[in-house]
Amino acid sequence: MKTLTAPAPPPAPTGPAEVVLTLEHIAKSFGDNHVLRDFSLDLHRGENVVVLGKSGSGKSVLVKCIIGLLRPDAGRITVLGQDISTLDHEAMDQLRAKLGFLFQSNALYDSMTVRENLLFPLRRQWLADRRGKEKELVQQALEDVGLGDTAEKMPAELSGGQRKRIALARTLILQPEIILYDEPTTGLDPITAREISGLIREVQQKYQTAAFIISHDMDSVRLVADRVALLADGRCYAQGTYAELAKHEDPRVHDFFI
Amino acid sequence: MFKSPFLAETGAIAQFTGRFFREGFRPRYEVREFLYQCFVVGYQSLPMVGITGFIMGLVLTLQSRPTMAQFGAESWIPTMVGLTIIREMGPIITALIFAGKIGSSIGAELGSMRVTEQIDAMEVSGTNPFKYLVVTRVLATTLMLPLLTVLADAIGLYASYVGINTRGVTTLALFINNILSGLTFADVLPAFFKTFFFGFAVGIVGCYKGYYANKGTAGVGAAANSAVVVSSLLIFIIDLLAVQITGLLGLN
Known part of the structure; x- marks a missing residue:
């Protein structure tokens, strides 16, 4: 498959939008289960791309390949100009500081308070310019997600929606250039899900981050997507804006939009 | 191809141990987390180790007294x-108690962190979870168990002194003199050194079981359980090896 010609992404304020993430011919199997066969996609700065797919179609595998938790069997992943298969552990850690990842399960450290959860990535990355400003950064990240007063609570004391917000705050605190969302609205009630979708939009507008969003919640997809790619049979089956795909004739695409 | 689960597991633990030595001594060093783990592992096992040590010394003394009295050898009780x-x-008792308390808690803690993706989250935030979680814990158990053993020994001996004085009268000075006259460095040092290996075994097995826990809550329980079972068994095997090796060195 050739590199895809995407419909023009929303123009970023700083000149033409550069490509920040390229997936080329990604394949990944677990035994005989060929989850990804030949998946290619580009992501531009400041753009929200939603990858849509049925459960078990390999969406989570895809996003874990990007962040380096899994290694693809074939294909190339280029993040911010660096081919991640060539990076050693240290270089990968440095790159990860520019990559945010929101886990489906939130993955908050349950032995730490919210503040310590947010401080963890901050302290682990040796960013000299952020030294001494940790307190403000934590407060800023918490306020970005609308939970300024929860810093001293334990994750277990929070509701599902609040935990999702804290997880997002922990992702935001390093001010990443790309955020990967793994099913950000799964398991939330429709109202909270809509709030989280709104938050994803706000983050995009405020920080000009690119977002790679895995989802099958069509309500959320409609709200957050600049571009939608459909993952089926382990490849990028179709892509376009939400409106374009909603009018698509192929029944496999159309079924998602009913 | 025939594949024995026992051999596969042994190989996996050996590989895990190899990774510990490869990664453990390269920077960056997680000093803060290591000290915190020393506190958790060492300080919080103190009450358990103290109580078992005390009872061990007391019971040994009280039980051996009638037999020794038959031979008129009560004055040898302290030495024995x-x-x-x-x-x-x-x-061995301290190590087993330690395996039960610390091995299971390490297995359960790392297991639940694995299951809830917290270990992945650490990796994503640019932290090597193996160093941060495994290396610190294994070093802490390796260094803390010998200390706890020395403490348990001391408490056990004191309990023995108490036990002797329930039936007769002995001064502490005589009691200690009696013990020291029967002891050589060949008794003390091998016994001390083997506890490092006991502690290492508890840490490595607990971490291995937790780090590779299967998905789901059942996986966490299984990790905690098998951490205790395997490390207790390993403690006995190491003990057997230790007695053989000290024998070969002519120290028995």
Whole structure:
């Protein structure tokens, strides 16, 4: 498959939008289960791309390949100009500081308070310019997600929606250039899900981050997507804006939009 | 191809241990987390280790008294109990208690962190979870168990002194003199060194079981359980090896 010609992404304020993430011919199997066969996609700065797919179609595998938790069997992943298969552990850690990842399960450290959860990535990355400003950064990240007063609570004391917000705050605190969302609205009630979708939009507008969003919640997809790619049979089956795909004739695409 | 689960597991633990030595001594060093783990592992096992050590010394003394009295050898009780505690009972009982308390908690903690993707989250935030979680814990158990053993030995000997004084009268000075006259460095040092290996075994097995826990809550329970079972078994095997090696070195 050739590199895809995407419909023009929303123009970023700083000149033409550069490509920040390229997936080329990604394949990944677990035994005989060929989850990804030949998946290619580009992501531009400041753009929200939603990858849509049925459960078990390999969406989570895809996003874990990007962040380096899994290694693809074939294909190339280029993040911010660096081919991640060539990076050693240290270089990968440095790159990860520019990559945010929101886990489906939130993955908050349950032995730490919210503040310590947010401080963890901050302290682990040796960013000299952020030294001494940790307190403000934590407060800023918490306020970005609308939970300024929860810093001293334990994750277990929070509701599902609040935990999702804290997880997002922990992702935001390093001010990443790309955020990967793994099913950000799964398991939330429709109202909270809509709030989280709104938050994803706000983050995009405020920080000009690119977002790679895995989802099958069509309500959320409609709200957050600049571009939608459909993952089926382990490849990028179709892509376009939400409106374009909603009018698509192929029944496999159309079924998602009913 | 025939594949024995036992051999596969042994190989996997050996590989895990190899990774510990490869990664453990390269920077960056997680000093803060290591000190915190020393506190958790060492300080919080103190009450358990103290109580078991005390009872061990007391019971040994009270039990051996009638037999020794038959031979008119009551004055040898301190020497005998001292040797028993320092050479064998102190290290092994402390290690088993330690495996039950610390091995299971490490297995359960890392297991639930694995299951809830917290270990992945650490990796994503640019932290090597193996170093941060495994290396610190294994080093802490390796260094803390010997200290706890020395403490348990001391408490056990004191309990023995108390036990002797329930039936007769002995001064502390005579009691200690009696013990020391029967002890050589060949008794103390091998017993002390083997506890490092006991502690290492508890840490490595607990971490291995937790780090590779299967998905789901059942996986966490299984990790905690098998961490205790396997590390207790390993403690006995190491003990057997230790006695063979000290024998070959002519120290028995």
